[in-house]
Amino acid sequence: MLVVHPDSCCDICNESYDSKRAPHAIACGHIFCCDCLQKCTPSHCPVCRGVYRKEKIKKLHVETTIMGRDEISRASSPSAIAEHLQMVAMVSGEGVLDVEVEKSQPVRLALESVKRARKLQQDIETARTERLATERKLDRVLDDVRRAKLVEDGLLQSNSETLQQVKGICQACSYAHTQFVA
Numbered sequence: 348m349l350v351v352h353p354d355s356c357c358d359i360c361n362e363s364y365d366s367k368r369a370p371h372a373i374a375c376g377h378i379f380c381c382d383c384l385q386k387c388t389p390s391h392c393p394v395c396r397g398v399y400r401k402e403k404i405k406k407l408h409v410e411t412t413i414m415g416r417d418e419i420s421r422a423s424s425p426s427a428i429a430e431h432l433q434m435v436a437m438v439s440g441e442g443v444l445d446v447e448v449e450k451s452q453p454v455r456l457a458l459e460s461v462k463r464a465r466k467l468q469q470d471i472e473t474a475r476t477e478r479l480a481t482e483r484k485l486d487r488v489l490d491d492v493r494r495a496k497l498v499e500d501g502l503l504q505s506n507s508e509t510l511q512q513v514k515g516i517c518q519a520c521s522y523a524h525t526q527f528v529a
């Protein structure tokens with residue numbers, strides 16, 4: 348159920364919403380009272396200038412209030428907010444009695460969020476550690492590949508040197524052969 352704050356009013360006529368003046372939504376999502384929307388010509392939203400169709404104006408079914416004005420101002424008073432924040436700070440720490448936590452639903456919800464956030468943080472930390480380990484492993488493999496390449500280059504080099512030596516020997520050999528035949 349949507350709840351209308353006692354101070355909410357139509358932005359066109361500034362009249363508060365109540366049982367007689369219900370909030371109405373138009374295509375763009377902005378909300379005004381029905382009278383003002385019907386009177387608006389041409390049918391453009393006064394906030395965003397979006398065009399709307401008068402036959403498509405939707406009445407919003409809302410609870411005009413669940414708290415009196417006094418209750419709302421008490422709940423949102425600086426001291427009440429400070430108390431709430433203190434409770435949240437307390438329960439987000441270690442060693443807090445469950446009884447204290449159970450006392451207030453907002454605090455319990457806040458605690459659950461804190462727990463979820465912590466779990467998420469741990470998951471991120473684990474993922475990061477795993478990624479670092481994988482990166483290190485990959486580095487080692489690349490190192491091995493580089494070393495293997497160096498060995499291969501060395502072998503190719505000495506191979507071609509040996510070939511040169513063999514060629515030299517062959518040349519000397521065939522020279523000696525010609526000399527001998529002659």
Ligand SMILES: [Zn+2]
Pocket residue numbers: 357358359360361362379380381382383384
């Ligand atoms: Zn109005």
Ligand SMILES: [Zn+2]
Pocket residue numbers: 375376377392393394395396397
């Ligand atoms: Zn609008």
